[in-house]
Amino acid sequence: MALSIDWLSRLLGMMNVRGQLELRCSYGAPWEVIYADSDEGEMPYHIVLAGSAILETPGAGKPQPLGAGDIVLLAHGSAHTLRDGSGARPKPARQRAVMNLVVSENKGTGEHLDMLCGRIVLAPPHDRFVRAFLPGQLVVRTSKSGGARRDGALNQLNGLVALMRAESIADHLGGHAMMNALSAALFALTLRASTESDEAPAGLLALAGESRLSPALAAIFTEPAHDWTLPDLAALCNMSRATLIRQFQTKVGRSPSDLLIHVRMALAANELKKPGLSTEAVAETVGYQSVAAFRRAFSQQFGVTPAHWRRTHVPTRQA
Numbered sequence: 347m348a349l350s351i352d353w354l355s356r357l358l359g360m361m362n363v364r365g366q367l368e369l370r371c372s373y374g375a376p377w378e379v380i381y382a383d384s385d386e387g388e389m390p391y392h393i394v395l396a397g398s399a400i401l402e403t404p405g406a407g408k409p410q411p412l413g414a415g416d417i418v419l420l421a422h423g424s425a426h427t428l429r430d431g432s433g434a435r436p437k438p439a440r441q442r443a444v445m446n447l448v449v450s451e452n453k454g455t456g457e458h459l460d461m462l463c464g465r466i467v468l469a470p471p472h473d474r475f476v477r478a479f480l481p482g483q484l485v486v487r488t489s490k491s492g493g494a495r496r497d498g499a500l501n502q503l504n505g506l507v508a509l510m511r512a513e514s515i516a517d518h519l520g521g522h523a524m525m526n527a528l529s530a531a532l533f534a535l536t537l538r539a540s541t542e543s544d545e546a547p548a549g550l551l552a553l554a555g556e557s558r559l560s561p562a563l564a565a566i567f568t569e570p571a572h573d574w575t576l577p578d579l580a581a582l583c584n585m586s587r588a589t590l591i592r593q594f595q596t597k598v599g600r601s602p603s604d605l606l607i608h609v610r611m612a613l614a615a616n617e618l619k620k621p622g623l624s625t626e627a628v629a630e631t632v633g634y635q636s637v638a639a640f641r642r643a644f645s646q647q648f649g650v651t652p653a654h655w656r657r658t659h660v661p662t663r664q665a
Contacts, residue, residue, distance in 0.1 A: 351568070352564070353554075353560075353563045353564050353566075353567040353568070354534075354537060354538065354541070354554070356567040356568065357567060358533075358534055358537075360472070360609075360612055360613055361468055361469075361472040361475075362468065362469035362472065363466060363467075363468060363533055363534075364466070364467045364468075364526065364530060365464065365465075365466055365467070365526050365527065365528070365529020365530035365531075365532065365533060366464050366465050366466075366467065366526055366529060367447065367463075367464040367510065367513075367514065367525035367526060367528070367529050368447070368448065368463060368464045368465065369441075369447070369448050369449075369450055369462070369463040369464070370447055370448070370449050370450070370460075370462055370463075370514050370515075371439075371449075371450050371451075371459060371460070371461040371462075371463060372449060372450070372451040372458075372459070372460055373430075373437075373439065373450075373451065373452050373454055373458070373459045373461075374437070374452060374453070374454030374455050374456050374457070374459075375430035375431075375432050375434070375454050375455075375456025375457045375458075375459070376429075376430050376433075376434035376435060376436045376437060376454055376456060377429065377430050377436050377437060377439065377452055377454055377459065378427065378428070378429040378430075378436035379427065379429070379439075379463075380427050381420075381425060381426050381427070381428075382425050383423060384420070384424075384465065385423070386423070386470065386473055387423075387467055387468045387469065387470060387472075387473035388423050388465050388466070388467055388468075388473075389419060389420055389421050389422075389423055389465060389466040389467075389468070389476070389533075390419075390420045390423065390426070390463070390464070391417065391418065391419045391420070391463070391464055391465065391466060391529070391532065391533075392412075392417070392418050392428065392461055392462070392463050393416075393461060393462040393463075393507055393510070393532075394412050394414055394415065394416045394417075394459070394460075394461050395414065395460040395461060395462065395507070395511055396414050396458065396459065396460040397414065397457055397458050397459035397460060397461075398411065398412060398413045398414070398430070398431065398457065398459070399411075399412040399428045399429065399430065399459060399461065400412070400428070400429050400430070400431050401418055401426060401427075401428055401485075402426060402427045402428075402429070403420070403424055403425070403426040403427075403482070403483055404424070404425060404426075405424075406424070406482060406483055410483070410485060411431075412428075412485070413487075414489065415487060415488040415489035415504070415507075416485060416486070416487050416488070416489075417485070417486045417488065417503065417507070417532070417536055418483065418485045418486075419466070419483070419484040419485075419533070419536055420482065420483055421476055421477075421480040421481060421482055421483070421484055422476070422477050422480075422482040422483075424482055424483070428461075430454075430456065430457065430459065432456060436452075436454075437452040437453055437454040438452060439451060439452040440452070444517070445517040445521065446513075446517070446521040446522035446525065447514055447521075447522075447525070462507075462510060462511070462514060464525075464529050465529075466529065466530070466532075466533045470615075470659070471611070471612060471615050471647075471648055472612055472615075474608075474647075474648075475608055475609075475612050478600070478604075478608060479549050479550040479598065479600070479605070480549050480550060480551065481548050481549045481551075484536060484537075484540055484551075486500075486503065486536055486539045486540060488500045488503045488504050488507070488539075498542075499535065499538050499539040499542050500539060502535055502538075503532075503535050503536070503539055506528060506531060506532060506535055507532075509528060510525060510528045510529075510532070513525050513528065537551060541554040541555055542555075548597060548598070548599070549598055549599075550598060550605075552597045552598075553593075553594065553597045553598055556593065556597070558583050558584070558585065558593075559583055559590075559593060559594075561579075561582035561583050562580075562582055562583050562590065565579060566579075566602070566605055566606050566609055567609060570606060570609045570610050570613060570632060570633060571610070571630075571631060571632055571633035572633065573633065574602075574606060576590065576591065576601075576602060579602050590602060607643060607647070608647070610632040610633055610634075610643075611632075611643065611647040611648070613631070613632050614628050614629075614631075614632045614640070614644060614652070615648070615655060615659075617631055617632070618652055618655055618656045618659070618660070619656070619659055619660050621660065625637060625640070625641070625652050625653065625656075628640070628652065629641075640652070
């Protein structure tokens, strides 16, 4: 029996997602943490366990206040600063290694902050997909109540964060592996909670909040090799072609055809990593009958040919 898989599961399934919980911050005000731009494919995250913080991200608008229970994911790896709200000169922090984690602390005597910091790591080229279709900054406030559907995701996140907190303060055997696995789960649950939020962000997650558009999303992620046309996708959603395009442009800033091409190329990059699979076979797998058309689309997306991608991303066998 064929398994029915939702579009978000398919998106996560086509990405090689890893998580790293790196730091536990224990500060008294005044304090400050500065992050430079992350390497490609890296998305910092922060979980405020207790206290409060101000998040400043250049080019992202006004500073964002964070409180206990808030989770922030910098999906584009942007430089950012976290600080208390006192405006005073921060107390210097020092770091010490404990089992499976690094603790950063200062001698500030003001309001106490307890925060977990880490990063989500995506293998190329899936970081490109994230930058194209997810907003640069995702904030989920797990302490806020909503409808039953939304509370379900928030309760799951609260349970996950509680487990991460417990692992971060105990020297359990296998703790490092556990915290990294929980970090990867945090990514999936944060995306889920964002799709269920009453204030869903712009991008693919905001699109997911529109039930009328769900059939188009499901079709693109479930059957990306199908020869979908804009009229086909519009018919699935019981709307006109013009309305479908307008909905995508308003919420994502891109067309349904752009999403389809990005999904196809992400899957093609995965397929090209498989030894022995020809370029012709990969092209057909992702919906291209013409190898020339596939090479052209792949090169436009990634700036290199499929053959070059394979040479640089498939490990050579040792004799």
